Amino acid sequence: QKEVEQDPGPLSVPEGAIVSLNCTYSNSAFQYFMWYRQYSRKGPELLMYTYSSGNKEDGRFTAQVDKSSKYISLFIRDSQPSDSATYLCASTTSGTYKYIFGTGTRLKVLA
Amino acid sequence: EAGVVQSPRYKIIEKKQPVAFWCNPISGHNTLYWYLQNLGQGPELLIRYENEEAVDDSQLPKDRFSAERLKGVDSTLKIQPAELGDSAVYLCASSLSPEGTQYFGPGTRLTVL
Numbered sequence: 001q002k003e004v005e006q007d008p009g010p011l012s013v014p015e016g017a018i019v020s021l022n023c024t025y026s027n028s029a030f031q032y033f034m035w036y037r038q039y040s041r042k043g044p045e046l047l048m049y050t051y052s053s054g055n056k057e058d059g060r061f062t063a064q065v066d067k068s069s070k071y072i073s074l075f076i077r078d079s080q081p082s083d084s085a086t087y088l089c090a091s092t093t094s095g096t097y098k099y100i101f102g103t104g105t106r107l108k109v110l111a
Numbered sequence: 112e113a114g115v116v117q118s119p120r121y122k123i124i125e126k127k128q129p130v131a132f133w134c135n136p137i138s139g140h141n142t143l144y145w146y147l148q149n150l151g152q153g154p155e156l157l158i159r160y161e162n163e164e165a166v167d168d169s170q171l172p173k174d175r176f177s178a179e180r181l182k183g184v185d186s187t188l189k190i191q192p193a194e195l196g197d198s199a200v201y202l203c204a205s206s207l208s209p210e211g212t213q214y215f216g217p218g219t220r221l222t223v224l
Contacts, residue, residue, distance in 0.1 A: 004153075006153075008151065034212070036215075041217075041220070042217055042218075043115070043117075043202055043204075043215035043216050043217045043218050044154065044202070044215045045215070046212055046213070046214065049212050088153050088154075090153070094210065097159075097209040097210055098156055098159070098167065099154075099156065099213060101153025101154050101155070102153050103151065103152050103153050104151075104152070104153055
């Protein structure tokens with residue numbers, strides 16, 4: 001079992017939809033949780049960075065961490081075709097600072 | 112401010128040939144990472160540098176892979192000899208410190224024929 005699991009998709013949604021992307025993790029020591037966006041043939045770009053449980057909002061993006069269920073979510077409101085990309089979740093512990101990535105979920109927002 | 116710079120962006124070689132990738136991190140970032148990303152997978156850490164020192168190279172296949180970060184700035188990752196299974200994207204990332212967020216370069220896409 002991988003430490004961070006993510007459905008690879010693809011996920012297709014119409015423009016304007018609310019998108020929910022999810023990851024689960026197995027390591028209880030994970031304290032930091034990241035979401036990266038990766039366009040085709042580009043490097044990952046940091047979207048959200050959260051510590052421990054709770055919600056964090058940035059524009060149309062909301063990251064949610066539930067440590068009790070080891071569940072990480074990213075919500076995208078009013079999705080746009082430009083949001084079409086692969087979304088990678090990552091987790092790490094304090095001390096090791098080794099990011100463990102999920103496989104990524106490929107999202108397609110249809111105009 | 113310039114981001115992480117990597118070159119070349121694409122490289123095609125025949126198996127058993129050597130290959131090298133170069134990375135220039137964001138200015139002032141002391142921590143540098145090399146990741147391997149296979150198709151349809153997330154990045155996997157190969158090696159992490161704190162300044163010139165490799166502090167985590169446990170995932171680096173040392174029989175054929177080597178890396179260096181002279182003067183604690185630029186870094187080079189080398190494969191010698193390359194194998195077919197090495198075809199992947201090699202990503203470089205940097206952060207201000209080990210606990211800082213990591214910023215990635217565009218990657219080098221390697222194809223081994």
